[in-house]
Amino acid sequence: MNHRALFPALANKAYFNYGGQGPMPQAAIDAIMESQMKMQQLGPFGNGVVPWMNEQMFSVRNAIASHIQTTPETITLTENVTLGCNIAMWGIDWRVGDNLLLTDCEHHAVVGIAQTIGKRFQVEVTTCPILNANNPVDVIAEYLQPNTRLLVVSHILWNTGQVLELEKISQICAQNHTLLLVDAAQSFGSIPLDMQQLGVDFYAFTGHKWMCGAAGLGGLYVSPQAKEKLLPTFVGWRSVITDTQGYPQAFQADGRSYEIATSDNSLFAALKVAMDIHEQWGNIQLRHEQILKNSKYLWEKLQDIPEVKCWLSSPPESGLVSFQIQNSPAQTSRKLVNFLESQGIFTRTIANPDCIRACVHYFTLESEMDQLVAAIAKELRI
DSSP states (O other): OOGGGGOGGGGSSEEOOTTTOOOOOHHHHHHHHHHHHHHHHHOTTSTTHHHHHHHHHHHHHHHHHHHTTSOGGGEEEESSHHHHHHHHHHTSOOOTTOEEEEETTSOHHHHHHHHHHHHHHTOEEEEEOOTTOSOHHHHHHHHOOTTEEEEEEESBOTTTOOBOOHHHHHHHHHHTTOEEEEEOTTTTTTSOOOHHHHTOSEEEEESSSTTOOOTTOEEEEEOHHHHTTOOOSSOOTTTEEEOTTSOEEEEOSSGGGGOOSOOOTHHHHHHHHHHHHHHHHOOHHHHHHHHHHHHHHHHHHHTTSTTEEESSSSOOSSSEEEEEETTOOTTHHHHHHHHHHHTTEEOEEETTTTEEEEEOOTTOOHHHHHHHHHHHHHHTTO
């Protein structure tokens, strides 16, 4: 079976934007339509549709939990990574003078949340510089303060592709009595994950990037210990238990306590189908090994272009390969990305550091990577 043929978007382009949004398999697209039709047949707001909807939610929650080596009770279904980060960051009982620590490689959405919390609760927001650090763990340890209530880091840095040593970071956070929130936008679906082994408190992820599900469905892992301290950020009918008259009596005891209300139920089946299709190729360990093989291949090929400098000095431990055009005028990266897309090659620019990011998945072809490198060399007139 030609595995790539299951993904329609790969038929007419060389795609290197999995870190932004993955292409959906046709079966996942079909699952959305089939789910919508099923709801119409049962009655969109009838008694018969509720058990069916619950089964879809149960199935995807269990699939997610299995993928990240945890129990379904620890999973909150969200719309995306940013919502998961909001739940974790706003749910802390902030006090005046607390410290919230970020790294200088966090997504601007997370930075915006932190800045708003800082202003509203008079919380000190500080940043530790790991972008150019030889050992990010040491830098983080240096910047942790006795009053640091929360540290926010990314598992895989979205701008450079570097993988942080979460097990070590979680240990120093525990010693400092600091909660740890991880932005897992680039790791869910690309590397093997085990929540107990990582020791994190919160892990926010999405299904629409490396897992190639539909946009609009993600999740948040909350450890049992952290759940005892995390207040609900939003409250809706899904987050509470009601009595026979429909009045809220208590919050749900599991991850549903952070969920709100109506979601697009058709996305549950779509993500489950996408996850199953990846498993047809191979388990996450095999897929990760192929991703590393592909990123090494692209990283090495880019070394052959004198004007190109890869951001990392060794092959990435992820599928993100970021590189810069040296000694170039302003807007060179933007113009190059636009040129590549005109040739059917999809990459993206990154603002900090100023670079171009190409993402490779397990089914990325060497011929596609060769096409990318040749197009860059041609545009730079090498």
